[in-house]
Structures are given as C-alpha cells and as structure tokens.
Amino acid sequence: xxxxxAEDGIRDFCLSRGLGDVYKRQVSxxxxxxxxxITGAFKLILKKKKQKMSKKPAQAQxxxxAQxxxxAQxxxxxxxxxxxxxxxxxxxxxxxxQRERNQTYATKLQELRTRRRQDIQKKRxxxxxxxxxxxxxxxxxxxxxxxxxxxxxxxxxxxxPAQPKVALLIRIKGINHVDPRTKRILxxxxxRQLHNAAFVKINKATTNMxxxxxxxxxLGYPNRKTIQQLIYKRGYVKINGQxxxxxxxxxxxxxxxxxxIICVEDLVHEIVTCGPNFKQANNFLWPFKLSSxxxxxxxxxxxxQNGGAFGNREDQxxxxxxxML
Amino acid sequence: TQSTWEFQFHKNITIYLEKMLxxxxxxxFNSANAGEIVGQVTLPxxxxxxxxxxxxxxxxxxxxxxxxxxxxxxxxxxxxxxxESWGTGRAVARIPRVGGSGTHRSGQAAFGNQCRxxxxxxxxKTWRRWxxxxxxxxxxxxxxxxxxxxxxxxxxxxRGHRIDDIPELPLVLDDxxxxxxxxxxxxxxxxxxxxxxxxxxxARTIKIRAGIGKLRNRRYRQRxxxxxxxxxxxxxxxxxxxxxxxxxICNVNRLNLRLLAPGGQLGRFxxxxxxxxxxxxxxxxxxxxxxxxxxxxxxxxxxxxxPDLSRLITSxxxxxxxxxxxxxxxxxxxxxxxxxKNKGALQRLNPYANVLKxxxxxxxxxxxxxxxxxxxxxxxASKQISADVKKQKRSQRKKSRDWVxxxxxxLDEASKRDQxxxxxxxxx
Numbered sequence: 001x002x003x004x005x006a007e008d009g010i011r012d013f014c015l016s017r018g019l020g021d022v023y024k025r026q027v028s029x030x031x032x033x034x035x036x037x038i039t040g041a042f043k044l045i046l047k048k049k050k051q052k053m054s055k056k057p058a059q060a061q062x063x064x065x066a067q068x069x070x071x072a073q074x075x076x077x078x079x080x081x082x083x084x085x086x087x088x089x090x091x092x093x094x095x096x097x098q099r100e101r102n103q104t105y106a107t108k109l110q111e112l113r114t115r116r117r118q119d120i121q122k123k124r125x126x127x128x129x130x131x132x133x134x135x136x137x138x139x140x141x142x143x144x145x146x147x148x149x150x151x152x153x154x155x156x157x158x159x160x161p162a163q164p165k166v167a168l169l170i171r172i173k174g175i176n177h178v179d180p181r182t183k184r185i186l187x188x189x190x191x192r193q194l195h196n197a198a199f200v201k202i203n204k205a206t207t208n209m210x211x212x213x214x215x216x217x218x219l220g221y222p223n224r225k226t227i228q229q230l231i232y233k234r235g236y237v238k239i240n241g242q243x244x245x246x247x248x249x250x251x252x253x254x255x256x257x258x259x260x261i262i263c264v265e266d267l268v269h270e271i272v273t274c275g276p277n278f279k280q281a282n283n284f285l286w287p288f289k290l291s292s293x294x295x296x297x298x299x300x301x302x303x304x305q306n307g308g309a310f311g312n313r314e315d316q317x318x319x320x321x322x323x324m325l
Numbered sequence: 326t327q328s329t330w331e332f333q334f335h336k337n338i339t340i341y342l343e344k345m346l347x348x349x350x351x352x353x354f355n356s357a358n359a360g361e362i363v364g365q366v367t368l369p370x371x372x373x374x375x376x377x378x379x380x381x382x383x384x385x386x387x388x389x390x391x392x393x394x395x396x397x398x399x400x401x402x403x404x405x406x407x408x409e410s411w412g413t414g415r416a417v418a419r420i421p422r423v424g425g426s427g428t429h430r431s432g433q434a435a436f437g438n439q440c441r442x443x444x445x446x447x448x449x450k451t452w453r454r455w456x457x458x459x460x461x462x463x464x465x466x467x468x469x470x471x472x473x474x475x476x477x478x479x480x481x482x483x484r485g486h487r488i489d490d491i492p493e494l495p496l497v498l499d500d501x502x503x504x505x506x507x508x509x510x511x512x513x514x515x516x517x518x519x520x521x522x523x524x525x526x527x528a529r530t531i532k533i534r535a536g537i538g539k540l541r542n543r544r545y546r547q548r549x550x551x552x553x554x555x556x557x558x559x560x561x562x563x564x565x566x567x568x569x570x571x572x573x574i575c576n577v578n579r580l581n582l583r584l585l586a587p588g589g590q591l592g593r594f595x596x597x598x599x600x601x602x603x604x605x606x607x608x609x610x611x612x613x614x615x616x617x618x619x620x621x622x623x624x625x626x627x628x629x630x631x632p633d634l635s636r637l638i639t640s641x642x643x644x645x646x647x648x649x650x651x652x653x654x655x656x657x658x659x660x661x662x663x664x665x666k667n668k669g670a671l672q673r674l675n676p677y678a679n680v681l682k683x684x685x686x687x688x689x690x691x692x693x694x695x696x697x698x699x700x701x702x703x704x705x706a707s708k709q710i711s712a713d714v715k716k717q718k719r720s721q722r723k724k725s726r727d728w729v730x731x732x733x734x735x736l737d738e739a740s741k742r743d744q745x746x747x748x749x750x751x752x753x
Binding site for chain 2: 232
C-alpha cells in the first residue's frame with residue numbers, strides 16, 4: 001500500500017511508530033526524490049524573490065543557505081555499524097548518541113560522588129576535632145569546680161559557683177482554662193502543648209516572665225547529659241517553618257554555619273555553655289515534646305517546694321527529664 | 326529589517342511548501358485492468374490537511390441532528406379532566422383529584438407526572454430546537470479532515486474496511502468508470518480491485534436492528550462499504566452502484582461528512598474517479614492557495630508539523646539538550662532513629678561518640694584494675710596486725726559501745742520515770 005516514508009528530524013509529517021530513526025534505514029526513492037523537489041522549489045523561491053527585490057537578494061541568499069545547514073543532521077558521521085560477535089550490526093544513530101550521553105553522565109556522576117565522599121570525610125574530621133575539644137572543655141570545667149571548692153574549703157570559706165545561665169522549662173498544665181497573660185507568656189516560651197520543654201536563657205526579663213507562669217511549668221537547670229539526651233533523642237529542628245527530625249549534621253550546617261555551629265555537638269555546646277549564639281541555636285531547635293513522666297507527678301497543683309510539681313526544682317529537673325525522655 | 330522578516334516568512338513557507346511538495350504522485354488505475362496504471366496525479370493538498378477528529382466529531386454530531394423529525398406529546402394528554410385538589414383536612418394527599426362520581430375514576434389523582442393517567446413531566450414539545458447550525462468553515466474543515474484520513478491505511482482499516490489487497494490508497498480509477506451502467510460491471514470492478522471484500526463484509530453483517538427502531542422503518546442495520554466519488558453530473562455510475570449493498574456514491578462537488586466519516590468515525594474507504602480526484606485541488610485549494618469552488622477556504626494549518634511526539638522526544642536534537650530527570654530529594658529519613666540507642670545514627674551525628682566510648686571503657690578498665698590491685702594489696706592486712714593491737718582495739722570498741730548503751734539506758738529510765746509521773750498526775 002501507499003505509505004509516506006519519513007526522513008529523520010523535525011521535518012517529517014507522517015504517522016510513524018515512534019521508533020526513533022528506524023526509518024533512516026529504509027532507503028526510499030520517494031523521499032529522496034521529494035528531497036530534490038524541495039531544493040528545486042527552494043531555488044524557485046529564491047529566483048522569484050530575486051526578481052522582486054533588487055536590493056537585498058545577496059543577504060537573503062546568504063542567510064538562507066547558512067540556516068538551511070543548521071536543521072540538517074550534524075556534520076560528523078556516526079559509524080552506525082557496530083562490531084559484535086564477528087558481525088556488523090547496524091545501530092540506529094540516536095541509540096549511539098544516547099549511549100554516548102549516558103556514558104558522559106555516568107562519569108560525571110562518578111566524579112560527583114567521589115567529591116561528595118571526600119567532602120563528607122573532611123567534615124567528619126572537623127566534627128571529631130570539635131567534639132574532642134568540647135570534651136576537654138567539659139572535663140576542665142568539672143575539674144575547675146572541684147578544685148575551686150576544695151580551695152575554698154581549705155581557706156575556710158565557700159565557693160559559690162556561677163549562677164546557671166540556662167534553664168529548662170517544661171509545661172505541666174494543659175491548654176484549658178489559662179488566663180490570657182499566662183497563655184501569652186507560655187506561647188512566647190514556645191510551650192504551646194502539655195509536656196513541651198524548651199531551653200530558656202536566664203536573665204532578668206525571662207526570670208520575671210517565668211515568675212508569672214510558675215503554676216503552669218516546672219523548671220530547672222539541666223546538666224550536660226540532660227541537654228545532650230534531649231537533643232539527640234528528641235531533637236527536631238525548624239527548617240522553613242517545618243519540624244524536621246535531626247538526623248544529619250547537614251541540616252545544622254546548612255542553617256547555622258554563620259554561627260559556626262556545624263554539628264550536633266556544636267549545638268549542644270552552645271546550649272550548655274549559653275554561648276553568644278544561644279538564641280539562634282535554641283530557636284533552631286523545635287520545642288521538645290516529652291512524654292509524661294514515668295512513676296508520675298507529685299501533686300501538680302502544689303509547688304515543688306511543698307512536695308508538688310510546679311515551679312523551680314533546680315537540679316532535680318534532670319531526674320524528671322530522665323523520666324520524661 | 327525587511328530581509329529578516331522575509332527570511333522568517335520564507336522559512337515558514339518552506340516548511341509548508343515541503344509538506345505540500347511532499348505530496349507524492351498517486352497512480353490512476355485502468356478500471357478494466359487492475360494491474361495497469363494509466364496515469365499519475367499529484368495528491369491534492371486537501372489530503373494533507375490536519376486530521377482533526379475533534380472537529381469532525383463536533384460537526385458530525387450537530388449535522389446529524391438536522392435530519393431529525395419533530396416529535397412531541399399530545400398537548401392535552403393527561404390534562405383532559407376538571408380535576409381539583411381536595412385541599413387539606415381530608416386525610417388524603419393534596420394532588421388534584423378527578424371530580425364527579427359513579428366511576429372508579431372519580432376521586433383518583435390526576436394531572437401530576439407521578440399520577441396514573443397523569444400528564445408526563447415537561448411534555449415534549451415540537452418546537453424543541455431540533456436542528457443545529459454549524460459554521461461553514463468548520464464544516465469544510467471537517468470534510469478536509471475526513472478526506473485526509475481516508476488516505477491513511479491505518480485509519481481506514483481501523484474504521485473496519487477490508488482493504489488488505491487493494492493496489493493503492495487513495496484508490497483512483499480512470500474516468501471510464503463513470504460510464505459503467507450495469508450493476509454486475511461494478512461488482513466485477515470491485516472484485517478486480519480486491520475491494521469486494523468490503524462489500525461482502527456489508528452483506529454479511531446485515532442484521533435486524535435491536536430496539537423499537539425496527540418498527541419505525543429502520544429495520545435493518547448494516548456496515549458501510551466503499552464510497553465511489555465521481556465528478557460528472559450525468560455519470561451512469563450512480564445507477565449502477567445504487568443496488569450494490571454497502572456501496573455508496575457521492576459527487577465530489579457535494580461531499581458529505583456523513584458519507585466520508587460515518588458515525589463521526591474518520592477513514593472511509595473511497596474510490597475516486599480521476600476527474601473527481603483532480604477536482605479536489607480546485608475545490609479545496611492547498612496550503613499555498615485558497616480553494617476556488619469553496620471560496621476563500623484555506624486548509625487548516627496544523628499546530629504541530631510533526632505530531633509524532635515519541636519520535637520528537639527520542640530525537641537527538643531534543644535529547645542532547647534536555648537535562649536529566651530529577652530524582653526526588655528526600656530531606657530527611659522518614660523514620661527518626663534514636664541516636665542514644667542506634668549506633669549508626671549516633672555515628673552519623675557524632676563521630677567522636679565512639680572515640681569517647683572507647684576512652685571511657687579504657688579508663689574504666691584502668692580504674693577497675695587499680696581498685697583490684699589495691700584490694701589485693703590490702704588482703705591479708707589483718708594478718709599483719711599483732712594480736713595485742715587487735716585485743717586493744719577490741720576492748721576499745723567494747724568500751725565505746727558500752728558507753729553508748731549506758732546513755733540509752735539512762736534515757737530509757739528517764740522516760741520511764743516521766744511516764745510514771747504523768748500517770749500519777751492523771752489519776753490524781
């Protein structure tokens with residue numbers, strides 16, 4: 001039957017089976033003849049245009065042949081006969097080109113991967129270094145405390161360590177029947193839910209705020225282990241307003257490089273020592289969602305001092321957090 | 326500049342020209358001898374019109390409405406009563422009821438579409454808009470599409486025609502067939518060109534229609550066979566073809582969409598006479614010029630010059646410049662692993678943790694060892710102490726114990742005395 005043979009490229013108009021350059025294989029007299037026709041007609045147009053315009057035929061003529069070469073297939077010939085098992089197999093041109101493209105992509109991917117691996121290794125070295133430095137710092141701080149105490153005792157005096165700079169606030173009461181001021185303050189501390197916990201820098205401002213919400217929270221001064229455990233186990237971070245689990249240091253680095261915090265240990269250190277970037281570090285952490293404490297609360301309606309639960313329980317917060325973690 | 330515009334114009338024209346000039350020659354067959362080609366005709370431009378089945382469907386659907394005959398329900402059907410509602414308070418529904426007495430009908434509900442013997446909802450009216458006007462250009466585009474489709478074997482075969490053995494598509498025969506008078510000659514011709522299979526198909530499939538239509542003068546249904554298209558008004562072909570089941574005839578000047586795309590389905594098997602085939606250029610024109618008989622009609626330009634999307638996408642031109650498909654990036658693991666328990670998670674976050682653990686372990690080892698050594702060193706220490714020293718120590722301990730006991734005894738006695746005094750006070 002009659003079937004219009006297609007040339008490859010964008011110019012053909014027939015309904016083909018979409019097998020790429022299958023049709024290139026099929027040499028047809030029709031299409032080549034049609035091809036001749038095209039160029040013939042083209043010359044006809046040019047001739048006609050030449051007759052019409054007297055001034056700029058040269059430019060048009062120059063432009064057209066140059067442009068005509070472009071849509072034609074690339075000049076380099078692709079050897080489409082591939083040796084395989086002693087025979088020459090004809091492979092469609094676009095398959096050959098596809099293989100080349102895939103090859104270049106594969107090598108690029110390989111390079112990218114090795115580069116990535118090297119980057120990560122470098123980063124891990126840095127994290128190791130920092131963690132080590134912090135460990136030494138913590139140990140030093142402990143030793144200093146002991147030494148100072150001993151020295152003071154030896155002189156017959158007392159050593160008063162610095163007041164704690166960071167507190168952990170845990171919301172004790174639920175969201176019902178809360179007066180507006182308390183509600184507001186709790187919201188400012190990011191304690192919008194029962195058993196939410198958040199670190200808070202201790203200064204005059206926050207102390208006064210805490211005073212106003214005391215019956216609704218319990219607070220204390222977390223030690224390093226508490227802070228670490230909270231961040232490792234219940235650590236979620238705020239990225240783009242979303243609560244993302246802290247599974248990779250990459251999350252921290254992407255966010256807090258400016259504050260020179262690039263790994264979890266940096267974050268922990270910043271909170272523990274209440275460093276200069278405490279605000280950023282703390283705000284980066286989403287408020288911790290703790291469980292209700294195992295072995296339960298003492299009367300939540302009474303202050304801790306009276307055998308209850310709310311209010312400042314200073315170091316005893318650590319024991320509580322162990323039970324809530 | 327004018328030159329670039331002209332160049333652009335040329336470039337666009339070139340594409341269309343290539344298509345137009347890419348019209349091949351169609352063989353004209355000798356109607357007496359199927360093997361003999363007596364001439365060549367260039368494929369008319371209309372056969373390269375874009376195949377717009379959406380336009381064809383729209384036009385067909387609307388033109389099909391034009392042969393409808395008005396019908397309606399009797400205007401007063403179901404309303405020929407003086408029925409009135411009884412109102413409330415009679416323990417019956419408020420529907421109008423037939424008045425009077427002496428018959429079952431009295432008191433029965435009337436008028437409503439829900440009532441027995443009532444009028445239907447929205448009684449059908451004859452002034453329903455039965456006919457549809459379709460734009461002339463749309464109709465012309467539809468015909469052009471149908472013609473274009475009729476030269477593609479896949480479409481014609483998909484429509485159901487049996488054309489496996491015909492010599493060429495489009496099938497163009499010389500003008501001698503216009504003067505064929507006899508039905509048997511037409512049948513012989515169809516057999517000669519292997520088109521009789523299509524006719525046989527029609528005869529085979531004549532069935533009684535399902536449904537009420539069979540009682541309404543539409544008793545039989547059958548498939549469509551070949552369509553003869555002629556151009557001479559006085560062609561005897563018409564009478565010859567009339568009685569052959571399935572075969573239809575059409576004048577090229579009055580091409581009918583219902584013949585070219587029956588049921589709105591493109592791809593009718595058409596058999597052309599040479600003059601009819603050649604006339605198409607005059608009637609429809611081509612991409613280069615408008616039609617003469619259809620005045621100012623320009624064949625539609627297709628929106629895609631190459632509609633073969635799969636071929637386009639797999640072509641080198643496109644594949645070499647498109648980027649890689651993006652893999653969906655997951656921000657974080659779907660399940661958070663607890664680093665305090667999961668060693669891998671901890672290692673990922675804090676590579677120092679393992680180091681520290683190792684350090685602590687070593688430290689613990691050392692401490693334990695030191696303690697053990699100290700204990701070992703202290704063992705048997707009591708053996709070193711002399712018996713006198715032990716005795717002395719023992720007696721010292723006894724002394725201090727006795728002293729403490731003595732104090733407790735004193736306290737007990739004192740409390741006893743106090744109790745007695747209190748009791749005495751109470752009784753007295």
